[in-house]
Amino acid sequence: xxxxxxxxxxxxxxxxxxxxxxxxxxxxxxxxxxxxxxxxxxxxxxxxxxxxxxxxxxxxxxxxxxxxxxxxxxxxxxxxxxxxxxxxxxxxxxxxxxxxxxxxxxxxxxxxxxxxxxxxxxxxxxxxxxxxxxxxxxxxxxxxxxxxxxxxxxxxxxxxxxxxxxxxxxxxxxxxxxxxxxxxxxxxxxxxxxxxxxxxxxxxxxxxxxxxxxxxxxxxxxxxxxxxxxxxxxxxxxxxxxxxxxxxxxxxxxxxxxxxxxxxxxxxxxxx
Numbered sequence: 025x026x027x028x029x030x031x032x033x034x035x036x037x038x039x040x041x042x043x044x045x046x047x048x049x050x051x052x053x054x055x056x057x058x059x060x061x062x063x064x065x066x067x068x069x070x071x072x073x074x075x076x077x078x079x080x081x082x083x084x085x086x087x088x089x090x091x092x093x094x095x096x097x098x099x100x101x102x103x104x105x106x107x108x109x110x111x112x113x114x115x116x117x118x119x120x121x122x123x124x125x126x127x128x129x130x131x132x133x134x135x136x137x138x139x140x141x142x143x144x145x146x147x148x149x150x151x152x153x154x155x156x157x158x159x160x161x162x163x164x165x166x167x168x169x170x171x172x173x174x175x176x177x178x179x180x181x182x183x184x185x186x187x188x189x190x191x192x193x194x195x196x197x198x199x200x201x202x203x204x205x206x207x208x209x210x211x212x213x214x215x216x217x218x219x220x221x222x223x224x225x226x227x228x229x230x231x232x233x234x235x236x237x238x239x240x241x242x243x244x245x246x247x248x249x250x251x252x253x254x255x256x257x258x259x260x261x262x263x264x265x266x267x268x269x270x271x272x273x274x275x276x277x278x279x280x281x282x283x284x285x286x287x288x289x290x291x292x293x294x295x296x
Contacts, residue, residue, distance in 0.1 A: 200273035251278030
Protein backbone atom coordinates (compact mmCIF):
# COMPACT_ATOMS: atom_id res chain seq x y z
CA UNK A 25 0.00 0.00 0.00
CA UNK A 26 1.31 3.45 -0.85
CA UNK A 27 1.04 6.46 1.45
CA UNK A 28 0.21 6.09 5.14
CA UNK A 29 1.01 2.70 6.66
CA UNK A 30 -0.37 1.67 10.06
CA UNK A 31 2.73 0.98 12.16
CA UNK A 32 1.05 -0.90 15.01
CA UNK A 33 -0.60 -4.31 14.93
CA UNK A 34 -4.29 -3.51 14.97
CA UNK A 35 -5.60 -6.96 14.00
CA UNK A 36 -5.15 -10.03 16.18
CA UNK A 37 -6.87 -13.39 16.54
CA UNK A 38 -9.09 -14.87 19.22
CA UNK A 39 -8.52 -18.25 20.89
CA UNK A 40 -10.76 -19.78 18.20
CA UNK A 41 -8.57 -18.26 15.47
CA UNK A 42 -10.95 -15.51 14.32
CA UNK A 43 -9.17 -12.30 13.16
CA UNK A 44 -10.54 -9.30 15.09
CA UNK A 45 -9.77 -5.72 16.04
CA UNK A 46 -11.30 -3.53 18.75
CA UNK A 47 -12.78 -0.11 19.29
CA UNK A 48 -9.70 1.15 21.15
CA UNK A 49 -7.40 0.46 18.20
CA UNK A 50 -9.88 1.99 15.75
CA UNK A 51 -10.10 5.15 17.86
CA UNK A 52 -6.31 5.42 18.16
CA UNK A 53 -5.60 4.97 14.44
CA UNK A 54 -8.40 7.20 13.17
CA UNK A 55 -7.73 9.86 15.83
CA UNK A 56 -11.22 9.65 17.30
CA UNK A 57 -12.44 9.80 20.89
CA UNK A 58 -13.00 6.26 22.11
CA UNK A 59 -16.30 7.22 23.74
CA UNK A 60 -17.54 8.42 20.34
CA UNK A 61 -16.59 5.11 18.66
CA UNK A 62 -18.45 3.27 21.43
CA UNK A 63 -21.48 5.52 20.90
CA UNK A 64 -21.42 4.88 17.14
CA UNK A 65 -21.29 1.09 17.56
CA UNK A 66 -24.11 1.09 20.09
CA UNK A 67 -26.14 3.32 17.80
CA UNK A 68 -25.71 0.86 14.91
CA UNK A 69 -26.70 -2.09 17.09
CA UNK A 70 -29.74 -0.34 18.54
CA UNK A 71 -31.04 1.08 15.26
CA UNK A 72 -32.35 -2.29 14.13
CA UNK A 73 -34.58 -2.58 17.19
CA UNK A 74 -36.65 0.35 15.93
CA UNK A 75 -37.48 -1.43 12.68
CA UNK A 76 -40.69 -3.40 12.46
CA UNK A 77 -39.44 -5.81 9.78
CA UNK A 78 -38.63 -9.29 11.16
CA UNK A 79 -36.00 -9.72 8.45
CA UNK A 80 -34.24 -6.49 9.47
CA UNK A 81 -34.43 -7.43 13.15
CA UNK A 82 -32.76 -10.74 12.34
CA UNK A 83 -29.95 -8.96 10.46
CA UNK A 84 -29.42 -6.58 13.41
CA UNK A 85 -29.25 -9.46 15.89
CA UNK A 86 -26.81 -11.31 13.64
CA UNK A 87 -24.54 -8.24 13.52
CA UNK A 88 -24.71 -7.86 17.29
CA UNK A 89 -23.80 -11.45 18.06
CA UNK A 90 -21.43 -12.26 15.21
CA UNK A 91 -19.69 -9.00 14.32
CA UNK A 92 -19.44 -7.16 17.63
CA UNK A 93 -18.76 -8.36 21.16
CA UNK A 94 -18.85 -5.95 24.08
CA UNK A 95 -15.94 -6.34 26.47
CA UNK A 96 -13.95 -4.30 28.99
CA UNK A 97 -10.41 -3.08 29.57
CA UNK A 98 -8.55 -1.21 32.33
CA UNK A 99 -7.47 2.34 31.58
CA UNK A 100 -4.23 3.99 32.73
CA UNK A 101 -5.78 4.75 36.12
CA UNK A 102 -6.86 1.15 36.66
CA UNK A 103 -10.55 1.80 36.05
CA UNK A 104 -12.64 -0.71 34.10
CA UNK A 105 -13.96 0.77 30.84
CA UNK A 106 -16.18 -0.61 28.03
CA UNK A 107 -14.85 -1.55 24.61
CA UNK A 108 -16.03 -3.53 21.60
CA UNK A 109 -14.21 -6.37 19.85
CA UNK A 110 -15.21 -6.68 16.20
CA UNK A 111 -14.70 -8.98 13.24
CA UNK A 112 -13.74 -7.87 9.73
CA UNK A 113 -17.43 -7.40 8.88
CA UNK A 114 -17.98 -5.37 12.03
CA UNK A 115 -15.05 -3.10 11.21
CA UNK A 116 -16.30 -2.68 7.63
CA UNK A 117 -19.71 -1.64 8.93
CA UNK A 118 -18.18 0.82 11.39
CA UNK A 119 -15.69 2.18 8.86
CA UNK A 120 -18.50 3.35 6.57
CA UNK A 121 -19.10 6.27 8.91
CA UNK A 122 -15.47 7.15 9.62
CA UNK A 123 -14.25 10.19 7.74
CA UNK A 124 -11.21 12.40 7.65
CA UNK A 125 -8.24 13.34 5.46
CA UNK A 126 -6.49 9.99 5.95
CA UNK A 127 -9.55 7.84 6.68
CA UNK A 128 -9.39 5.91 3.37
CA UNK A 129 -5.72 5.03 3.85
CA UNK A 130 -6.40 3.88 7.42
CA UNK A 131 -9.33 1.72 6.21
CA UNK A 132 -7.09 0.09 3.62
CA UNK A 133 -4.42 -0.46 6.29
CA UNK A 134 -6.91 -2.27 8.54
CA UNK A 135 -8.16 -4.42 5.65
CA UNK A 136 -4.60 -5.39 4.69
CA UNK A 137 -3.92 -6.50 8.25
CA UNK A 138 -7.16 -8.50 8.27
CA UNK A 139 -6.05 -10.18 5.01
CA UNK A 140 -2.62 -11.00 6.46
CA UNK A 141 -4.07 -12.45 9.66
CA UNK A 142 -6.58 -14.57 7.72
CA UNK A 143 -3.70 -15.99 5.62
CA UNK A 144 -1.80 -16.90 8.78
CA UNK A 145 -4.86 -18.60 10.30
CA UNK A 146 -5.42 -20.61 7.09
CA UNK A 147 -1.77 -21.71 6.99
CA UNK A 148 -1.87 -22.85 10.62
CA UNK A 149 -5.08 -24.80 10.05
CA UNK A 150 -3.68 -26.46 6.93
CA UNK A 151 -0.50 -27.43 8.79
CA UNK A 152 -2.44 -29.02 11.67
CA UNK A 153 -5.21 -30.67 9.60
CA UNK A 154 -4.40 -34.05 7.97
CA UNK A 155 -4.47 -33.97 4.18
CA UNK A 156 -7.56 -35.55 2.59
CA UNK A 157 -6.61 -38.52 0.34
CA UNK A 158 -7.00 -37.64 -3.33
CA UNK A 159 -7.04 -41.22 -4.62
CA UNK A 160 -7.89 -44.76 -3.51
CA UNK A 161 -4.18 -45.60 -3.25
CA UNK A 162 -3.54 -42.61 -0.97
CA UNK A 163 -6.49 -43.64 1.18
CA UNK A 164 -5.06 -47.16 1.54
CA UNK A 165 -1.64 -45.79 2.52
CA UNK A 166 -3.25 -43.46 5.08
CA UNK A 167 -5.30 -46.32 6.54
CA UNK A 168 -2.20 -48.54 6.78
CA UNK A 169 -0.23 -45.76 8.48
CA UNK A 170 -2.99 -45.13 11.01
CA UNK A 171 -3.32 -48.87 11.69
CA UNK A 172 0.42 -49.08 12.35
CA UNK A 173 0.25 -46.12 14.77
CA UNK A 174 -2.67 -47.74 16.62
CA UNK A 175 -0.78 -51.04 16.85
CA UNK A 176 2.31 -49.31 18.26
CA UNK A 177 0.19 -47.43 20.81
CA UNK A 178 -1.51 -50.68 21.84
CA UNK A 179 1.84 -52.43 22.30
CA UNK A 180 3.08 -49.59 24.46
CA UNK A 181 -0.09 -49.73 26.58
CA UNK A 182 0.36 -53.49 27.06
CA UNK A 183 4.05 -53.08 27.88
CA UNK A 184 3.34 -50.37 30.43
CA UNK A 185 0.36 -52.11 32.00
CA UNK A 186 2.31 -54.24 34.54
CA UNK A 187 4.22 -51.18 35.75
CA UNK A 188 1.04 -49.11 35.98
CA UNK A 189 -0.78 -51.86 37.88
CA UNK A 190 2.23 -52.30 40.18
CA UNK A 191 2.35 -48.59 40.98
CA UNK A 192 -1.39 -48.35 41.58
CA UNK A 193 -1.41 -51.44 43.83
CA UNK A 194 1.62 -50.44 45.88
CA UNK A 195 0.76 -46.75 46.29
CA UNK A 196 -2.58 -47.67 47.88
CA UNK A 197 -1.04 -50.40 50.07
CA UNK A 198 0.03 -49.84 53.68
CA UNK A 199 2.28 -52.91 53.66
CA UNK A 200 6.03 -52.33 53.81
CA UNK A 201 8.58 -54.90 52.65
CA UNK A 202 12.14 -55.85 53.52
CA UNK A 203 14.92 -54.68 51.23
CA UNK A 204 15.49 -58.28 50.13
CA UNK A 205 11.84 -58.49 49.04
CA UNK A 206 12.22 -55.19 47.17
CA UNK A 207 15.15 -56.72 45.25
CA UNK A 208 12.81 -59.51 44.08
CA UNK A 209 10.17 -56.98 43.01
CA UNK A 210 12.76 -55.09 41.00
CA UNK A 211 13.83 -58.33 39.31
CA UNK A 212 10.18 -59.07 38.45
CA UNK A 213 10.08 -55.70 36.67
CA UNK A 214 12.96 -56.65 34.39
CA UNK A 215 16.07 -55.39 36.20
CA UNK A 216 18.55 -57.97 37.46
CA UNK A 217 19.69 -57.22 41.01
CA UNK A 218 20.02 -59.01 44.33
CA UNK A 219 19.69 -58.21 48.02
CA UNK A 220 23.42 -57.55 48.65
CA UNK A 221 23.78 -55.45 45.51
CA UNK A 222 20.65 -53.47 46.42
CA UNK A 223 21.97 -52.77 49.94
CA UNK A 224 25.30 -51.63 48.48
CA UNK A 225 23.59 -49.41 45.89
CA UNK A 226 21.42 -47.78 48.56
CA UNK A 227 24.47 -47.06 50.72
CA UNK A 228 26.45 -45.65 47.80
CA UNK A 229 23.57 -43.41 46.74
CA UNK A 230 22.81 -41.98 50.17
CA UNK A 231 19.64 -43.89 51.07
CA UNK A 232 21.24 -46.02 53.81
CA UNK A 233 23.93 -45.09 56.34
CA UNK A 234 27.39 -46.46 55.57
CA UNK A 235 29.09 -46.42 58.99
CA UNK A 236 28.61 -46.65 62.74
CA UNK A 237 25.67 -47.79 64.82
CA UNK A 238 23.20 -46.75 62.09
CA UNK A 239 24.86 -48.92 59.42
CA UNK A 240 22.25 -50.04 56.84
CA UNK A 241 19.60 -47.87 58.48
CA UNK A 242 17.82 -45.13 56.46
CA UNK A 243 19.46 -41.73 56.15
CA UNK A 244 17.61 -38.62 57.24
CA UNK A 245 17.00 -37.69 53.58
CA UNK A 246 15.41 -41.07 52.82
CA UNK A 247 13.16 -40.87 55.88
CA UNK A 248 12.01 -37.36 54.96
CA UNK A 249 11.09 -38.65 51.48
CA UNK A 250 8.94 -41.33 53.11
CA UNK A 251 10.83 -44.19 51.45
CA UNK A 252 11.48 -46.23 54.59
CA UNK A 253 10.11 -46.98 58.01
CA UNK A 254 11.84 -48.60 60.96
CA UNK A 255 10.08 -51.44 62.75
CA UNK A 256 11.17 -51.83 66.36
CA UNK A 257 11.00 -55.30 67.92
CA UNK A 258 11.50 -55.98 71.65
CA UNK A 259 13.42 -59.18 72.44
CA UNK A 260 13.50 -60.62 75.97
CA UNK A 261 16.74 -62.54 76.72
CA UNK A 262 16.84 -65.58 79.08
CA UNK A 263 18.89 -63.60 81.59
CA UNK A 264 16.18 -60.98 81.78
CA UNK A 265 17.86 -58.35 79.58
CA UNK A 266 15.76 -56.60 76.98
CA UNK A 267 16.99 -55.89 73.45
CA UNK A 268 15.34 -53.60 70.93
CA UNK A 269 15.90 -54.65 67.31
CA UNK A 270 15.48 -52.12 64.47
CA UNK A 271 14.38 -53.52 61.09
CA UNK A 272 14.47 -51.30 58.00
CA UNK A 273 11.45 -51.75 55.71
CA UNK A 274 10.54 -50.08 52.42
CA UNK A 275 7.18 -48.29 52.36
CA UNK A 276 4.68 -48.50 49.49
CA UNK A 277 5.86 -45.10 48.28
CA UNK A 278 9.47 -46.30 48.51
CA UNK A 279 8.74 -49.43 46.47
CA UNK A 280 7.32 -47.37 43.60
CA UNK A 281 10.20 -44.88 43.89
CA UNK A 282 12.97 -47.50 43.71
CA UNK A 283 11.33 -49.65 41.01
CA UNK A 284 10.93 -46.57 38.80
CA UNK A 285 14.49 -45.50 39.62
CA UNK A 286 15.91 -48.85 38.51
CA UNK A 287 13.69 -49.01 35.41
CA UNK A 288 14.88 -45.53 34.38
CA UNK A 289 18.53 -46.48 34.95
CA UNK A 290 18.03 -49.71 33.05
CA UNK A 291 16.60 -47.84 30.05
CA UNK A 292 19.73 -45.70 30.01
CA UNK A 293 21.91 -48.81 30.25
CA UNK A 294 23.13 -47.66 33.64
CA UNK A 295 22.04 -50.67 35.59
CA UNK A 296 23.24 -50.41 39.21
